[in-house]
Amino acid sequence: MNSLHQFFFGYFPYICLAVFLVGSLLRFDRDQYTWKTDSSQLLRTGQLRWGSNLFHIGILVIFFGHAVGLLTPPWIYEIFISTADKKLMAISVGGVAGVLGLIGLSLLLHRRLSDPRIRATSKGADILILWLLWAQFALGLATIWGSVQYHLDGAKMAQLSAWAQHIVTLRAGAAELLVDIGWITKAHLVLGMTLFLVFPFSRLVHVWSGFGTLAYLRRPYQLVRSRRLGLGERSDAPR
Template identity: 60%
Template sequence: MAAFLNQALFGLYPYVALTVFLVGSVVRFDREQYTWRSGSSQLLRRKLLFVGSNCFHIGVLAILGGHFVGLLTPHELYLAMGLSVEAKQLMAMIVGGVFGALCFLGLTLLVYRRLADPRIRATSSRMDIAILLLLYAQLTLGLSSIFVSAHHLDGSEMLKLADWAQHIVTFQAGAADFVADVHPIFKLHIVLGMTIFLLFPFSRLVHIWSAPLGYVTRPYQLVRRRGGAAARRS
């Protein structure tokens, strides 16, 4: 039973989640373009939004970039560059910890802002709140995994996770076997990460596709009440 569950979660589920992620994003853009937005609440608690949003986005973009490079770079390549497995893991822990803390600060402010203000909560959908809490849980797991990694600085767990990721993206068999005996916190981190990919097309996260390069420096959405200018003139 354990072997079946491991294969289902780490051999099959990633492909289900990534397929829904890609196909769902295309279908939503094609059929529901008017919902292809983040859903602005700029006029409410602007200071919290400014600090929280910038801290979160800078942190999360750095974390995603680090995961992409760290997991998908072939072991032989960084060894050829003179970077040992131990040094790579230590660098990942330090850089991930710094940007993870920045992201955690920003996300905490965003969660507080959305849940503590009755006006913002009233304009938030269930998916808005759910995806924010899932991201919060995922970030907490990621930061917690740093303390687990500190107990095996030889990089053995990191190599298993990288082998799993590289086998998944290259459609090689046996990917789930690499993570069969890794620490449970890494397994939870993977499953929750895949779940976020699964829910991505059905949430406000789709707006990331609109401007992936200029995302951090983009202006906020401007929301004006219809007829406001006329009311002011009167």
């Protein structure tokens, strides 16, 4: 194991997580007016609708699939499913979601690069993020071929899960678990961590707002006083 491997899979995850969390907090505190998606929907709607929907379906399935698949200890999921069957499910579901996401991103990239008005209003960071996400989806799909050919027993997936769980629980020796992992998978992991690194400095921060809207489900009704009502009367209206 060389020093570069140790850096990317032993130290780099913590750098990315620290920048992701602290950077997001600082941006929300200092630059709330930049906390938005910068949507170009008013300029051109049709292709955006298809591309955005396909991309969001794909990335949400993959995000939650990775989170559950990598961070769930084996003693929990082996009650319901074997490691090999879990691997097959990850390949099938992740493959479909990956294809949908890649098609969506391709539409979004074509729209942003081919339309002069949208290109003129686009920031360099917007285009960079789309390319990074496209490459990440492509690398993820590329790992499926090797998995189908050589790793259907789920052993490599178990290694990746052990690495992720070592990282989030601050245990030493995480990098050693990935020494024999293929270079495509390693590139997929590094690029995925890099997305967390650039997250606070891009339009991706609007993802936090999406999760934040769930808090509204538990908020109480707001009492609103109508001007037409008397002083002793009230009107209840949802906020």
